[in-house]
Amino acid sequence: MEGDAPVCRKRRDPVAKIDLNVDGKAHVIDADPAMPLLYALRDDLGLKNPRFGCGLAQCGACTVLVDGVPMRSCVMPVESMTGRKVTTLAGIQKDGKPHKVQQAFIDEQVPQCGYCLNGWVMTSVALLESNPQPTDAQIREALTGLKCRCGTHISMLRAVKRAAQA
């Protein structure tokens, strides 16, 4: 009945000072170096997202960008974040304005519960960075593996296409 990624048992310092750069701000936290980044973001920094969905890298609810690449923060040891730039869903806005992917998700009224959004939005942001005009098949491929239990898949495809046009 294991519900989370393996806890690292090789305990060095139980608690260490760890530097984090999140949404452009520098932080120092005291934490178990093996603790997943997700808990640092939520518990130590008090950020509202990303979210815990599985703790197993299976759903994407905890997705953040690490140096621009979508990563599942529920399985990334916080110690591996030193010197890297973490961006959360709240951090992709510019000058208080939603990112174009966020705006497209709003315009298309995508979310139902919205709990899954970190994965879909952040992965779409990264996709459009590397491939600004993706085909339908490329969008599906880029988003494969992410979960949305409310079944907003159809509008998400529309939203990513809309963002690519924006």
Next chain:
Amino acid sequence: MNIQVNRRSLLAGAGALSVSVVLPGGKARAAVFGADKRPPLIPQNLSSYVSINADGSAVCYWGKMDMGQGTDLGSAQMVAEELDLPIERVAILQGDTGTSVNQGGASGSTGIQMGGTALASAAAEARFQLVQMGSKHLNIPADQLRTENGAVISKADAAKKVTYGELIGGRWFDTQLEWNNQIGNALFVKGAGTRKPVAEHKVIGTSPLRRDVPPKVTGSGDFVVDIKVPGMVHARVIRPPVAGASPVSVDEGSVKDIPGVQIVREQAFLAVVAPREYDVVKAARQLKVTWSDVKPPFPGNAKIYDHIRAAPVLMKGGDKPVGDVEAAFRNAAKVIEATYEWPFQSHASMGPACAVVELKGNGEAVLYTGSQKPHFTAEGAAAMLGLPKDKVRGIWVPGPGCYGRNDAGDAAADAGLIAKLTGKSVRLIYSRADATGWDPKGPASVHKARAAIDKDGNVTAWDFGSKGFSRLDVNSNESAPHDNLAGQMTGVALKPTHIFNTPEESYGFANKRKTWETIPPLLDRASPLRGAHLRDPLGPQIHFASESFIDEAAFATNTDPVAFRMKHLKEPRDLAVVKAAADKAGWQPRTAARKQQTGDVARGQGVAYAQRNGTRVAVVAEVEVNVRSGKVWARKVTVAHDCGIIINPKQLTMTIEGNIAQSLSRCLHEEVKFNDKNVTSVDWETYPILDMVEAPESVEIVLINMPNIAPSGAGEGTMRPFAAAVANAIYDATGVRIRQAPFTPERVKAGFV
């Protein structure tokens, strides 16, 4: 009424509110109307449903909540309509026992059907009262007044007007409504004010955008998991490895390296708490527990249908039979019959349930929950806290999507118990395995259908029977300890309700029988396989069977499946949805499976239809079946949908799209696996759902608006016929009749041999 009120008492009244109310501006009132304090929050009071801010905008108070389908917005639109206010000026507060009466929460797709309708009725009365006040204020008889854009205006002279804000802004209505003495979904109230005629609708039928979307998309909104209360500890539960076992001993030393960890144990209930979240994750993982030796309780998923067939019948039911079914079968030239099977399915909500219980230190507590029924859920938490129910305020905060009774109510009761045992405020979140493994399940069932056909190829009798687990092993109403794991694990005996359903349709077969039988739950105590409401309780399973069998009957009588439905359906609205879906989809009539195959890909089209509590839905699915792999792709889906008058076409469309994707997920992938000891579907690998690469290429939705028919629900209707439409399409593509869900590649391939 002409009372002088001073500003101080107005302030006191406003202070008692939990919403910000702008105080009245400089304009003096000719008379002072209403109360300065909110009258008691009881169903009879108009103030329990609507109030006017000083700026003339309105707030409505909804004892339901929206799970992301925009039903709060739709209800606010209905209120705005009756109040003659633009929708931007109507706020809706939802799911808080401190601000709204119990309207049953999100339940049975009744958000608009019952929740919105009750609010609209109250709003019509508010408008009536505003006109009465306006009449006094303007000294013009009420029948010579109208309302427009938040003001009461003389019909004869538009210059003579007074705004709602000037009349009662910042104060409270102090009149009563006629209440039907029901709480929950059925609550209804009515006053002297009557609802507007459809011809005058300005807000109903438009598509304003949802207000919860921007904060969700930009990450600024709160979910239950984001709630923090002073002094709270984090908690995780520890469920038994064999269902039904309880902890015999717990090795405290196994977690002593974790700071501040505390073990919470009461009979079979076991949890850990600690000040830091990651520490409870570790503690739950590390804690060594010796469990009692119990006989493995389950048959295993491979044998579940045999188990159901052999199980004793606890309760029988059905619809009133039509004609003489037995005689028709005796006289039949041909009888066809088939059996269909549907597995246990999990809510598998996007995030495991979370609940926060805040102890106020004065014998009161607050529950923050994502449950669909916060009024009842707060009672469930109160029971575990050992507090009277009026001492626990329940506040709904968005949680991961909830489609019936998911794990949220159990989390609330667990958190209540942990708070009681530790004396601390608690934030509990389940692990993924606690959630998928131990959430209440949509029940498994078998369905047997028979049809009698005469020598001319007419269907003369129809006999449909279901046997399965009840949909209410635990009630959706989460208020009683016997319905929650925390209660069940601390010695409260189960109290299942035995209930099943029958197909909802209007086929006019001359002889017709629809029956059901329920069987006992698999375990006599807290069980990970307890039957409960999962989005359209029993609807997908029953209509998968009944609408697949309609297809079989159509082909058995050499009739095209659409033509068969058009021939036998009796209600015009049902005929209309079937026709609309068939037309839109470009239905190609056939009297046998067409088996159109190019290379490895076979293509087919299938239709199915159902009613649901007033709503009617027809689905045409167009699938591609890879005959080598057995994989099914629903390339195109067409839905025709009639749920009476449409409040918000955009949100209705989105709701139907969500139904489509979730239905597809359930019929292609979802089956709770379990061995003799426990559920083994515990995460997204072992309980897969729809992936983006499998989403349909195109979706067409035909909304049929019925302006003169009261709104019915849209949250579940499409779930009903969906699986059958896909199964019927697979048959058209391949000639293989799939009678067991989900339609996995293995199952589809097995049909080819």
